[in-house]
Amino acid sequence: MNNTKGTLYLIPTRLGDNPPLEVLPISIKKVIEDLDYYIVENEKTARRFIKRISPSKSQPTLKLQVLNKYTTEAERNTYLNSCLEGISIGLLSEAGCPAIADPGAEIVKLAHQMDIKVVPLVGPSSILLALMGSGMNGQSFTFNGYLPIDKSERKAKLKTLERLSSEHNQAQIFIETPYRNMKMLEDLADTLHPNTNVCVACDLTLPTEFIKTKSASEWKHNKEDLHKRPSIFIIQKD
Incomplete structure (x- = not known):
């Protein structure tokens, strides 16, 4: 097993259907282009957002885990296992910043418990x-x-x-x-x-x-x- 843990990136999204880079910094695009593993609220909208940010990114290579009110604690507790193997993960909100009035806060809490580095990225709240x-x-x-x-x-x-x-x-x-x-x-x-x-x-x-x-x-x-x-x-x- 890789002894170097991956990083959990907290990736903000748009608050509406405007061009992403009108309200998001270029750093978001760079991170998304580097990541294939994501924790999201809705797979369909997350894929659409990723495609808008990085049209050339291969959709079949994406590995998305869904976090919503139906996700059990047992499921949620496995969502960062890839980080333990050295793979970085992006946490996406449906709108705005992850973990702010958003279920992603539980994932961030788990990351700290597992001593996984957390990197919040700039975006609209x-x-x-x-x-x-x-x-x-x-x-x-x-x-x-x-x-x-x-x-x-x-x-x-x-x-x-x-x-x-x-x-x-x-x-x-x-x-x-x-x-x-x-x-x-x-x-x-x-x-x-x-x-x-x-x-x-x-x-x-x-x-x-x-x-x-x-x-x-x-x-x-x-x-x-x-x-x-x-x-x-x-x-x-x-």
Whole structure:
């Protein structure tokens, strides 16, 4: 067996269907051209992405392992075995950066346990891009993932996040299933204090990109259609 372990490369992908090298550095292309082993969320979209980045790369030589909610712990624990044999592996997200609001975090944790070198590569993170464009506190912030679906529980959570944002001068970031974006914005406008700042960052890095921070009361008059458009929401009460 090769005593030199391979490396786990964390490879960012696009946030939408724009030309890859408009939003990704050339280093991504170089790494993909060197790798044949990948851990991915969806084989079809991963192959399409790799082909867009490196059209000349042989697809039949690619060895893809699928990591999603159906992957068992026993399966996942074998995914880095090739690294132990000296073969480097790329971890691909479906959108944005691996391991950030992404199941790849478990693979990265496993790599550290197996003393495998981890190399995160530069690429777009919708969470950080939204925070950058929000005007809210970039020194102290929390990503909360998805909020409860139940209406009363969601409103209670929003009030809790609003209170935390005020007490700690902290931006509170969260996401929603795209087809519920408009309902989320309605709840934000109806539930939060009228002066609480609310940022909506939508279609980041795409031609249809929309980023706007307004008070909760101002969002009551929203005319932007967010339906089925990937969005990040950030709130902060002064």
